Amino acid sequence: MSLKSISLKKLLQLCGAEEQRLVSEIRNDIRLDIRRQQGKTSGGGDFHPPFWRDAKNFVFEGVDLYDATEQRIAKDKNKKRLYPDLRDGFLSWWDKERMTTNEKIGILENSIHNHYPVPHFDLVLKVDNLLCLQVGNDISKVIYPYFPEIPSLTPKWARVGLWLMEQALSEFSITEMKILDVIRGKDYSQNSHPLTGKEQQIFDDRYSIILELWNSLKKEYPDFQE
Template sequence: MKDDIRLDNRKAEGGNRSRGGDFYLPFWSDVKRHISGEVDLAEATDARVRSNRNFRRLYPLLRDGALNLLSAKLRWSNEPVEIVPQSVHGNLRLTDPAGTIRIKDALHARVRGEYVRVVYPYFSEEPALPEEGGRLGLWAMQQALPELDPNDMRIIDILRQTFFSPQTTVLQGNEELIFRENYRSLIGEWERLKQE
């Protein structure tokens, strides 16, 4: 949070808030291209690491997690998977507390031409995404992407090689309340840190 506050302050002073691009976007793009058969994820990751030393430590870990997830959990039946060219984006607008939660660049795949999966990645090294975090994330996806079937949504914690779905991580009905409480707490912490 402190880094984000520093970036906000830099922008308020007329500077740029950017850190030079999204660290995970190239990797996530390569995952999609790997699933559609355009590239080999291992080779694409090696090329990314050679082109940017900042990727050297984390990208190989992400590659291994993604490949293990794909082989062990998502493609156990070797079904043909087609990546829908248009990524999925949506916004969850909150009024109390006020804010917008963005779902950006979720993987949109059609399997055997019969069913769809909408997959959103969790990349953080720490903490691991807990069960409650998976539930809250699924709830947020369902609210932000109302045009899609909620049963098709998944969140994957790539580094831990785990995934959350409405079938395995059943919503309990209190997600909106918990989400808002957590969001309110984060805003309070943000305001406190800004004063330091």
């Protein structure tokens, strides 16, 4: 059951989805589970990691992100529509990020991640593939990418995402964390969108609804196995 082990970006996408899209996403998730159970591939692989590798190489190695994006598109025409939007959103954000400091920016670490067992739920939250920056000698920034085109990340769910990051990455302060809505080039942090103290309850309520819907819909798929 993929809903029991889920990336933060997918979880935030489900949390923010309108009802009709939520049903569609869950149905698709169940069908993918069935294909995996039958030993079939989902086809095409994950869409976003190649772009994110290029974005990291742009930050740390000076790779031309325009050229890298064109090469990705040349190899896979399915990337033709969204990869330029991801590139432009990321570069817009990066230009603003660079303007906040004159310090040298380098790699903090490459291996920062966690698969976090969320209390009160049979759920493992995957917080992987972070952009981890060392700014000068004293400042660390841990940036999680939100890729979905729909829905856009809202302040409400960004705060929940930051709260979940804080639980999963306990070795860092929440003041060092950001979530980046890549396509829109907009980030969310404790500084720009302070937590309200209600994030856990908001998450618990929403995830309970998602889980109830998942359990209801899976009954329509006799091939699915727990």
